[in-house]
Amino acid sequence: MVTSIRRQDQLASEAGVLARAGDLFQLLRDGKARTRAELAELTGLARTTVAARIDALTSLGLVGPAGEAASSGGRPPSKFVFNATVRLVLAADVGASHAAVAVTDLNGMVLARHKEALDVADGPEAVLDWVLENGHKLLAEIGRSAADIAGIGIGLPGPVEHGTGKPVKPPIMPGWDGFDVVGYIRRDIDAEVLVDNDVNIMALGERHAHWSEYQDVLFIKLATGVGAGIISSGELQRGADGTSGDLGHVRVPGGEGVLCRCGNTGCLEALASGQALAAKLAAQGIEASSGSDVVDLAAQGNVNAIHALRQAGRDVGEVLAICVNMLNPSVIVVGGSLSRAGDQLLAGIREAVYGRSLPLATAKLRIEQSRATTDAAILGASRMVIEHVLSPAVVESAVAAALRA
Numbered sequence: 001m002v003t004s005i006r007r008q009d010q011l012a013s014e015a016g017v018l019a020r021a022g023d024l025f026q027l028l029r030d031g032k033a034r035t036r037a038e039l040a041e042l043t044g045l046a047r048t049t050v051a052a053r054i055d056a057l058t059s060l061g062l063v064g065p066a067g068e069a070a071s072s073g074g075r076p077p078s079k080f081v082f083n084a085t086v087r088l089v090l091a092a093d094v095g096a097s098h099a100a101v102a103v104t105d106l107n108g109m110v111l112a113r114h115k116e117a118l119d120v121a122d123g124p125e126a127v128l129d130w131v132l133e134n135g136h137k138l139l140a141e142i143g144r145s146a147a148d149i150a151g152i153g154i155g156l157p158g159p160v161e162h163g164t165g166k167p168v169k170p171p172i173m174p175g176w177d178g179f180d181v182v183g184y185i186r187r188d189i190d191a192e193v194l195v196d197n198d199v200n201i202m203a204l205g206e207r208h209a210h211w212s213e214y215q216d217v218l219f220i221k222l223a224t225g226v227g228a229g230i231i232s233s234g235e236l237q238r239g240a241d242g243t244s245g246d247l248g249h250v251r252v253p254g255g256e257g258v259l260c261r262c263g264n265t266g267c268l269e270a271l272a273s274g275q276a277l278a279a280k281l282a283a284q285g286i287e288a289s290s291g292s293d294v295v296d297l298a299a300q301g302n303v304n305a306i307h308a309l310r311q312a313g314r315d316v317g318e319v320l321a322i323c324v325n326m327l328n329p330s331v332i333v334v335g336g337s338l339s340r341a342g343d344q345l346l347a348g349i350r351e352a353v354y355g356r357s358l359p360l361a362t363a364k365l366r367i368e369q370s371r372a373t374t375d376a377a378i379l380g381a382s383r384m385v386i387e388h389v390l391s392p393a394v395v396e397s398a399v400a401a402a403l404r405a
């Protein structure tokens, strides 16, 4: 009887220690080496408790020794630090006509990468086989293997139900609707697989790499398609069905009569996407078949291209002004292939947003060009996985599983 109660107490106290190992780990994620005594002081926990949690995290490899602190006499105390290379992340960015894959560490540092032209319309098996094949190649290049993969993050160019990782009626992805991306990948690599649309992961990557001091970031992608990723109070907002930020088919004031591929008229995408601008120039007898062509023409001083970009900026700004009044972001980051145009595009956006939004909402608002540019999606796919696999709850359950084993 006595033994049994004692055993229960012991289990309860172990559970208490385990339940919070993941929280202690969050302190160490800044990469600073600390002694047990420093951690005890920071957390207010007993030194024995800290020691037990550090032991648990060390057994997972997430935390390792980092030399010794200066001694005040006697044996110098050990320091511990987050080991960001013990596990790896496979990050994939699948676009309409290209795909990129990278291996990163648990800080999101890219260790190896590969990119090539690939048509998403080839279907899920062909595209995901490409991701896996090149993922294995990159791992081999850096002397690691799939056993080191903590998680896999994939961005797709269409709507995705984030909870299941299944694409939902993606317009440019034949054969992908409802496809079990997670199950297909896990048949090859047994790791956590997270899938989201490319704009959401670009928003995550851009914010983490370059705007981490801001909690409220609106990322807008202007390319073949138009869409936004919303980060509010530090969290990506996906909405009830994962369609938050789908701005491409919002009606732009003054856009009446311009037919969109969706069947409506006056959609933002019909006025301001790369294709729309290229078509506008082509109708004026100027050779342009993509948004990139338009940006290049503007860089060469073509007045029609500059004018088209300026007007596209105003059209985007009309829609963003409404978003600003609703979401009150601190920074709007403009990404996607058209964003290379820089001020030729941003000037129009700023003109409309500052002219149309409430003064209080724009007093401190910044409107900036993407800094991560073409890396945003890969960085975001990695970040999405890291935030999940290193979260307090997931680390705690890994600690508990390691101790049971």
Ligand SMILES: [Zn+2]
Pocket: 248, 249, 260, 261, 262, 263, 264, 267, 269, 270
């Ligand atoms: Zn439309």
